[in-house]
Amino acid sequence: MMLLFVYVFGGAIETGTDNYVNYLLPGILLMAIASGVAYVAYRLFLDKQRGIIERFNSMPIARSTMLWGHVLTSVVSNVISIAVIILVALAMGFRSSAGILPWLAVAGILVLFTLALTWIAAIAGLSAKTVEGASAFSYPLIFLPFISSAFVPTESMPAVVRAFAENQPVTSIVETIRALLSNQPVGNDIWVALAWCLGILIVAYAFAVRAYNRHSAQ
Amino acid sequence: MEKAIEVKGLQKAFKGKEVLKGVDLEVKRGEIFALLGANGAGKTTMVRILATLLKPDGGNAFVNGVEVASQPEKVRHAISLTGQFAAVDEVLTGRENLIMIAKLRHLEQPRQAADDLLKRFGLTDAADRKPSTYSGGMRRRLDIALSLVGKPKIIFLDEPTTGLDPEARIEVWKIVKELADGGTTIFLTTQYLEEAEQLADRIAILHEGRIIAGGTLAELKKRFPPSEGRVCGKTADVRGNLPRHHRQKGGHLNGNGKKPLFQRYGRHARTFHAPYFPQRGHDLHGLRHADRDDAAVRVRLRRRDRDRYG
Numbered sequence: 001m002m003l004l005f006v007y008v009f010g011g012a013i014e015t016g017t018d019n020y021v022n023y024l025l026p027g028i029l030l031m032a033i034a035s036g037v038a039y040v041a042y043r044l045f046l047d048k049q050r051g052i053i054e055r056f057n058s059m060p061i062a063r064s065t066m067l068w069g070h071v072l073t074s075v076v077s078n079v080i081s082i083a084v085i086i087l088v089a090l091a092m093g094f095r096s097s098a099g100i101l102p103w104l105a106v107a108g109i110l111v112l113f114t115l116a117l118t119w120i121a122a123i124a125g126l127s128a129k130t131v132e133g134a135s136a137f138s139y140p141l142i143f144l145p146f147i148s149s150a151f152v153p154t155e156s157m158p159a160v161v162r163a164f165a166e167n168q169p170v171t172s173i174v175e176t177i178r179a180l181l182s183n184q185p186v187g188n189d190i191w192v193a194l195a196w197c198l199g200i201l202i203v204a205y206a207f208a209v210r211a212y213n214r215h216s217a218q
Numbered sequence: 219m220e221k222a223i224e225v226k227g228l229q230k231a232f233k234g235k236e237v238l239k240g241v242d243l244e245v246k247r248g249e250i251f252a253l254l255g256a257n258g259a260g261k262t263t264m265v266r267i268l269a270t271l272l273k274p275d276g277g278n279a280f281v282n283g284v285e286v287a288s289q290p291e292k293v294r295h296a297i298s299l300t301g302q303f304a305a306v307d308e309v310l311t312g313r314e315n316l317i318m319i320a321k322l323r324h325l326e327q328p329r330q331a332a333d334d335l336l337k338r339f340g341l342t343d344a345a346d347r348k349p350s351t352y353s354g355g356m357r358r359r360l361d362i363a364l365s366l367v368g369k370p371k372i373i374f375l376d377e378p379t380t381g382l383d384p385e386a387r388i389e390v391w392k393i394v395k396e397l398a399d400g401g402t403t404i405f406l407t408t409q410y411l412e413e414a415e416q417l418a419d420r421i422a423i424l425h426e427g428r429i430i431a432g433g434t435l436a437e438l439k440k441r442f443p444p445s446e447g448r449v450c451g452k453t454a455d456v457r458g459n460l461p462r463h464h465r466q467k468g469g470h471l472n473g474n475g476k477k478p479l480f481q482r483y484g485r486h487a488r489t490f491h492a493p494y495f496p497q498r499g500h501d502l503h504g505l506r507h508a509d510r511d512d513a514a515v516r517v518r519l520r521r522r523d524r525d526r527y528g
């Protein structure tokens with residue numbers, strides 16, 4: 001996916017950055033996470049359908065064990081795929097002048113973003129009626145980066161699209177990561193990004209737990 | 219404590235639809251108890267309530283001497299559930315499935331426990347494959363093995379053999395008997411009288427939300443004289459006595475599009491799986507019982523039935 005973007009669009013898009021891989025990386029990372037969490041929805045759906053959730057709930061263990069198990073698995077596997085993508089990016093010419101602290105900040109934001117999306121995935125998996133339904137939720141998520149500053153600067157977009165792009169979570173997250181990695185001042189974006197991630201995380205968590213309880217006890 | 223399970227006046231409705239209308243039953247320690255009922259009778263609902271997955275609307279249920287609704291945590295320490303569909307994780311291998319449950323149950327040697335169960339259930343060779351490569355019988359065995367991790371005192375088996383071929387079914391029966399010999403209390407549900415007969419020390423029949431008959435097999439047979447599970451008589455009689463929605467045109471009638479409800483042999487017909495579902499003198503399909511003398515319809519129970527019609 002990364003290769004495709006860099007070589008097909010790379011020449012065409014004027015970004016004002018000399019290294020387009022640097023420009024793209026944040027968006028690619030977010031897309032990878034968005035498609036990665038779909039797996040959680042799929043697994044949870046199967047667990048629900050096969051009665052594995054019921055088995056767990058009739059065992060003497062905390063009710064949330066099951067959900068957290070899936071969520072942590074998701075975070076770990078996404079961290080691994082992010083690491084792989086960054087390695088590929090390095091091989092393709094990605095360079096960052098950022099020090100340890102900004103990198104840690106980036107890692108933190110990505111993990112937070114993964115958690116937030118994973119809980120959304122959990123809602124989808126628990127309330128879906130079909131397998132397709134369980135994974136359908138991720139398409140808009142994967143699509144969001146396209147209408148953001150992830151791949152092209154928002155200045156080039158028509159007014160309405162631009163208004164949306166500049167105010168949706170992906171843009172602020174992308175801008176934050178981009179600024180952190182290139183050692184630029186991050187400004188307000190980081191707070192907006194954190195607020196989005198935390199907000200989504202809390203709301204999605206509440207709904208996921210509700211969906212879980214509704215499923216397991218009438 | 220003599221009783222493993224005690225249920226009194228248990229009620230449950232879903233969205234106004236009454237599924238259990240006051241169920242009473244008792245299961246003694248160490249016995250195999252079979253809850254017999256047709257599709258949709260409420261067997262799974264019953265099991266889910268006893269396994270702490272569902273709250274009853276009314277009545278009391280005690281498992282291992284503990285109230286299910288008020289102390290589910292305590293009940294969970296004593297029980298294990300094998301649901302109607304095999305609940306195995308497809309991503310893990312058979313062995314990993316067992317180890318996972320063993321760890322969740324805080325066993326000291328999860329690996330050892332897994333190996334023992336694999337051996338006992340003849341799954342050692344398949345242990346490192348994923349369940350998606352298993353046959354139906356093997357999946358069910360793994361499923362039951364998962365329920366035995368940690369040696370629970372009481373085991374619920376919801377239709378353990380539905381969907382299995384005859385060979386696999388006999389394997390499961392063997393497992394269940396061995397379990398009971400080891401002192402485990404077993405509560406199983408089934409749609410098949412034959413299964414209840416084979417396995418159970420005591421049987422209860424759940425029909426329209428109530429236990430309509432219960433006791434040992436011998437007691438049930440006394441109350442509802444044996445007919446080898448069949449009723450036969452003149453075609454017109456048998457047919458005329460079916461509930462209206464089963465009275466279709468043509469010779470071969472299908473109960474609900476699945477198994478034929480009765481089959482014709484010339485002027486005679488034979489019903490399948492008829493008795494043992496008495497309700498106001500009728501069995502589930504609305505056929506009158508032979509011991510109920512009805513002049514209009516002479517449905518005769520024949521022991522010779524099998525010799526004559528195969």
Ligand SMILES: Nc1ncnc2c1ncn2[C@@H]1O[C@H](COP(=O)(O)OP(=O)(O)OP(=O)(O)O)[C@@H](O)[C@H]1O
Pocket residue numbers: 232233237255256257258259260261262263264302409
């Ligand atoms: N969660 C639910 N919401 C609404 N109705 C339900 C629910 N669970 C069960 N029912 C209804 O309750 C009735 C009894 O269902 P149950 O699953 O207990 O039957 P069963 O005896 O296990 O049948 P089967 O042999 O098909 O497994 C059915 O009519 C079913 O549609």
Ligand SMILES: [Mg+2]
Pocket residue numbers: 261262263302376377
């Ligand atoms: Mg059922």
